[in-house]
Amino acid sequence: xxxxxxxxxxxxxxxxxxxxxxxxxxxxxxxxxxxxxxxxxxxxxxxxxxxxxxxxxxxxxxxxxxxxxxxxxxxxxxxxxxxxxxxxxxxxxxxxxxxxxxxxxxxxxx
Amino acid sequence: xxxxxxxxxxxxxxxxxxxxxxxxxxxxxxxxxxxxxxxxxxxxxxxxxxxxxxxxxxxxxxxxxxxxxxxxxxxxxxxxxxxxxxxxxxxxxxxxxxxxxxxxxxxxxx
Numbered sequence: 175x176x177x178x179x180x181x182x183x184x185x186x187x188x189x190x191x192x193x194x195x196x197x198x199x200x201x202x203x204x205x206x207x208x209x210x211x212x213x214x215x216x217x218x219x220x221x222x223x224x225x226x227x228x229x230x231x232x233x234x235x236x237x238x239x240x241x242x243x244x245x246x247x248x249x250x251x252x253x254x255x256x257x258x259x260x261x262x263x264x265x266x267x268x269x270x271x272x273x274x275x276x277x278x279x280x281x282x283x284x
Numbered sequence: 285x286x287x288x289x290x291x292x293x294x295x296x297x298x299x300x301x302x303x304x305x306x307x308x309x310x311x312x313x314x315x316x317x318x319x320x321x322x323x324x325x326x327x328x329x330x331x332x333x334x335x336x337x338x339x340x341x342x343x344x345x346x347x348x349x350x351x352x353x354x355x356x357x358x359x360x361x362x363x364x365x366x367x368x369x370x371x372x373x374x375x376x377x378x379x380x381x382x383x384x385x386x387x388x389x390x391x392x393x394x
Contacts, residue, residue: 206380208381216387217373217384217385217386217387218328218373218384220381220384223380223381225380231380233381264327264328268380271316271318271333271377272318272330272333273318273330273382274330275327275328275329276327277327278326278327
């Protein structure tokens, strides 16, 4: 069966510091991968998606970037965090239409 | 761009009563319509989905209906229980993505 991992689970970072969040998927090959952000009490904002290694589509222009160095690895990065980057970051994978979410990383920028 | 409208934003029902959440989508090419449940602090979980060649689908106390002509789909929960309290999201597919509704907070009153 397929499993999706995200780490870290929680993170507190100062404004202006860098960020790296990692997501890995097990039990499937060539998945579509997604990064979402969810502000407190709000909906799901798609940040990036990838249909293959090195293929990244950005949905929202901002200070974040994503990379897919391996088939089942998706990384979200920032060089300098903003206060507005605080939120719940969710990685998801899809083998068809259904999307399955990882446990998420709760990021607080102080 | 494509969008999905979801109503109501908050729904409060008595335990044991039924709850209905409605969504309208804009992309006439959409063929897949999932519903996700997100409990507080947790990841969204797929609870039921429907494809465009089906008008209704049931799974125990939950059901989804689809009207492709009107571009409407709805989630029905019967005999609501305290564990149904959560935020529910609808979505429709568009290319490699899901377009998400804004969410409905369902409150079950004892």
